[in-house]
Amino acid sequence: MEPASTAQVLAILTEQMAALAKMVQNLQTSQETLLHRERSRAEATALPPSPSGSVIQQAELLAPEPKANAPERFSGDRTKYRTFITACELMFSLCPRTYGSDSVKVRSAISLMSGAPQDWAFQLLREGSPLLSSWNSFVQAMNPIYDDPLRSSTALSTIRHLRQGRRPVEDYISEFRAVAADTGLNDVGLRDHFRHGLSDQLKDELARIGVPTTLDAMILQSLTLDQRFRERRQERMATAPSLPVRRSETPSTTSVRSPNSTPSPPEPMEIGLARGPLSPAERSRRRAQNLCLYCGQPGHLLRGCPIQPPLPSDGGKNHPSVISLQCVFGSTSAHMTIPVILQWEDRSVNVSAIIDSGASNNFFDLTLATSLAIPTRLKKTPTPLQMVDGSTLRTGPITHETTPLLLLIGTKHQEHLQWDIVPSPLFPLVLGLPWLRTHNPSIDWSSNTVSFPSHHCQHFCMNGYTNEKIGFSTYPASELPVKYSDFQDVFEKKGADTLPPHREYDCPIDLLPGAPIPHGCIYNLSVPESQSLKEYIEDGLQKGFIRPSTSPAGAGIFFVGKRDGGLRPCVDYRALNAITVRNRYPLPLIPELLDRVKDACIFTKIDLRRAYNLVRMRRGDEWRPPSVLDTVTLSIASCRSACAMPQLPFNTFSMTSFVTSWIPSW
Structure with a gap:
């Protein structure tokens, strides 16, 4: 290129660069002008500041509110x-925005009430109470009425007995957190209770690595350890070795498969194959997944395995003669159930009972007991029931039990048994470990039969019974001994059903001067108790022991259970006894009575039938025992009966050295 040409090109490029620089400068100036104008316009048209102080907060207030479901209606249940x-x-x-004032909050809560809480709140509305203008004041007024006053003590008792058991630690933590908030314990106390309720596996691991110093740290550590344990269990199950299979000595047919045929998947269990012992890992895997320990299949357990071979016979050894009963419905049933018959009073029902060696007692389903009107009673001490996962029964301790019921198994085995009442809809009757220990039955799992060869059953449950249906009777009737045949009329029942005459031993009821007429309360009676009361009144009216009354006094009646399963009527005469003049008749001492017969070598006992009906009330005093019926004969609940009743037999046998009399205290 010529030198002149190069100089011209450089000159042209220099001019172009200068023009470009000027254009960039003009653009920057225009941009600054526009920004200045826009800023001035924004300041001139800006809105006044909002109460919240920002445009963003105003936008949030104008946003639509989320849809909130209304709470369930409150009817007065303290737990809710x-x-x-x-x-x-x-x-x-x-x-x-919807509930912006306390007045709206209070009235909205009232609209979600029903029953007694609603009546209480409506009264506040009618009175125009100042509680309606403050939500906090309204809640503070409701707390003493509907909040649990013993919430802290209840929470403390619950957290002391709370256990993880076999549950995941997450479930235990959730339940612990829900209870811990009401205990009032500090972090140290909650941490100790939490560690105490953990499973033994987690406790051992915490002891090895060190116990955290705070509750939150211990919860986090427990979650981490439990997750690791579960991962290890899954790894062991995934790498579990196959079970060794050994051919039995029993000859079996060998099948030959064609080379072109598709091989079928191996059966988990084949009849005729002997299984070796399970490895600990495989046994744990099957138990964790609820698989049969014999064939490895779901849907049943070892005791109900349909392909488990029967146990070998014992070579024809002699066994004691026992009664065998078909007890399982279907050879592949997953549970051991036996058909039984329950009898009480004049009723009987056929049900199925499950035999469970893991049950700590004998249990009766609450729903079945209610539908059949089974007679029940309160237990002396409520019994807590622990489930297989370590938790307690959600309905609380067991508070009721049945009276002794006649239980018939087959045609010859019968006994009187009482049951604890629990919710058990799947298995209405459960024969637990106490029943198994008492009878020690022999159960053949392969033939689905049960027999009762124990000494207890042979002598107490089946001895002398026939195949006929036996009614409810604890004390079977026996014939009068020959030695007493001359006194047949003395032992006849009809004599005890006759109203005795008035005698010098009639029971008086002398009241304190000026004492007010007593009035008792009414006791709530169950269906069986109401039926017993009806029969008691009809029987007493028919025999003349009681009669309709117009007495201004009143007393309640209730029932207590007898040892034979029956019901004994009791009239509440405590108010009458408080105003009755006491009879100071001297009762003999028991040592004195025993001294009178210390030289005797032959003893017999005679129980007086309807003993208290042998003594009449003093003429004119029949109205004093308060009730809807006048008592013509002596009542067991009156304080005067304890002295009036013994006078007749004591005075009758006072000159006889070989006869003594004693009235038991009820």
């Missing part, structure tokens, strides 16, 4: 009160 208040406060916080 805290949940109701919390749900209301959650609804108020989600919709602040």
Whole structure:
């Protein structure tokens, strides 16, 4: 290129660069002008500041509120009160514009009440109470009425007995957190209770690596350890070795498969194959997945395995003669059930009972007991029931039990048995470990039969019984001994059903001067008790022991259970006894009575039939025992009966050295 040409090109490029630089400068100036104008316009047209202080907060207030479901209606259940208040406060916080004032909050909560709480709140509305203008004041007024006053003590008792058991630690933590908030314990106390309720595996691991110093750290550590344990279990199950299979000595037919045929998947269990012992890992895997320990299949357990071979015979050894009963419905049943007959009073019902060696007692389903009107009673001490996962029964301790019922198994085995009442809809009757220990039955799992060869059953449950249906009777009737044949009329029942005449031993009821007429309370009676009361009244009216009354006094009646399963009527005469003049008739001492017969070598006992009906009330005093019926004969509950009743036999046998009399205290 010529030198002149190069100089021209450089000159042209220099001019172009200068023009470009000027254009960039002009653009920057125009941009600054536009920005200045836009800023001035925004300041001139800006809105006044909002109460919240920002445009963003104004936009949030104008946004639509989320839809909040209303809480369940509160009807006065103390256990649901805290949940109701919390749900209301959650609804108020989600919709602040709708529930912007305390007055709206209170009235919204009232609209979600029913029953007694609603009546209480409506009364506040009618009175215009100042509680309606403050949500906190309204809640504080409701707390003493519907909140649990013993919430802290209940929570402390619950957290002391709370255990993880076999549950995942997450479930244990959730239940622990729900209870811990009401205990009032500090972090140290909660940490100790939490560690105490963990499973032994987690406790051992915490002892090895060190116990955290705070509750939150211990919960986090427990979650981590439990997750690791579960991962290891899954790894062991995934790498579990196959079971060794050994051919039995029993000859079997060998099948030959064509080379072109598709091989079928191997059966998990084949009849004729002897199984070796399970490895600990495989046994744990099958138990964790509820698989049969014999064939490895789901849907049944070892005791109900349909392909488990029967046990070998014992070579024809002699066995004692026992009664065998078909007891399982179907050879592949997953549970051991036996058909039984329950009898009480004049009723009987056929049901199925399950035999469970893991049950700590004999149990009766609450729903079945209610539908059949089974006679029940309160237990002396409520019994807590622990489930297989370590938790307690959600309905609380067992408080009721049945009276002794006649239980018939087959045609010859019968006994009187009482049951604890629990919710058990799947298995209405459960024969537990105490029953198994008492009878020690022989159960053949392969033939689905049960027999009762034990000494107890042979002598107490089946001795002398026939195949006929036996009614409910604890004390079978026996014939009068020959030695007493001359006194046949003395032992006849009809004599005890006759109203005795008035005698010098009639029982008086002398009241304190000026004492008010007593009035008793009414006791709630169950269906069996109401039926017993009806029979008691009809029987007493027919025999003349009682009669209709117009007495201004009153007393309640209730029933207590007898040892034979029956019901004994008791009239509440405590108010009458408080105003009755006491009879100071001297009762003999038991040592004195025993001294009178210390030289005797032959003893017999005679129980007086309807003993208290042998003594009449003093003429004119029949109205004093308060009831809807006048008592013509002596009542067992009156304080005068304890002295009036013994006078007749004591005076009758006072000159006889070989006869003594004693009235038991009820």
